[in-house]
Amino acid sequence: MTAPQAVQNVQTGPPGTIALQARGLVKDFRGFRATNAVSLDIREGEIHAIIGPNGAGKTTLFNLLSGFLRPTSGEVTLFGERIDTLPPHAIVRRGLSRSFQISSVFPSLTVRENVIVALQSPTSLPRQFWTPLSRLEALGPRADQILADVGLDAAHARLAADLGHGEKRQLEIGISLTQDPRVLLLDEPTSGMGSEGVSRVIALVRQVARGRTVVLVEHNMSVVAQLADRITVLQYGQVLASGSYDEVRRDPRVIEAYLGEEAHG
């Protein structure tokens, strides 16, 4: 794991406040244990990266934290309230949103219309919309602010279908911001991007992290080094290590896990 110098994010919450917590999380898929007794604390205001070799269970953990999967056992709490028994939309209402891949974007609507539709939705989840867009114009100023925040103001009138890959990721993050979440989960925000797109997303994540807690799954170690205050490393569904970038990169078990991945594949 070689990467540039870590840049620390400013902690915004009172010290010690836990935004999102997992205790003893287990997820079995027909006899296969994808998540194995995972416990983790995400502190309020931090950017927390979840990393690990392919198949380590990162996506499964994200789905458990955001209510898209029910744990076989264990608990998830958001600001002290148990959420693992709630459906995703109820979790969104309590302040946790996750970025969706392109499935949450309506390709035939403009960028701005996509944000307006998401603002109108109580959950930002993909849904059928029946309110005429003309009636939603009152949401326009808020949509414009979000587009400015994610750097898409100049692209507001373009069809979502015509956006480049990086711009679509920006729009997805914009859509998840419509719920003004206290905790934002980002699933591989830089996947498939060139270096220019990666730099833009790093700046964007730093910006949206102001006053929020951000948890991201990320494969790009340079991105992790630049963004993450703390890191949790998963392997075989378990927490292998957690700490700052410098702590985990020196951990012999983490080096072994990554070297093993390179050797096999």
Ligand SMILES: Nc1ncnc2c1ncn2[C@@H]1O[C@H](COP(=O)(O)OP(=O)(O)OP(=O)(O)O)[C@@H](O)[C@H]1O
């Ligand atoms: N619905 C499912 N049914 C059966 N097995 C599953 C299911 N979802 C995930 N798995 C298995 O659980 C393990 C963890 O998968 P997961 O997608 O969470 O890993 P990951 O760390 O996100 O991987 P990657 O980095 O490749 O995206 C894998 O072995 C995967 O095949």
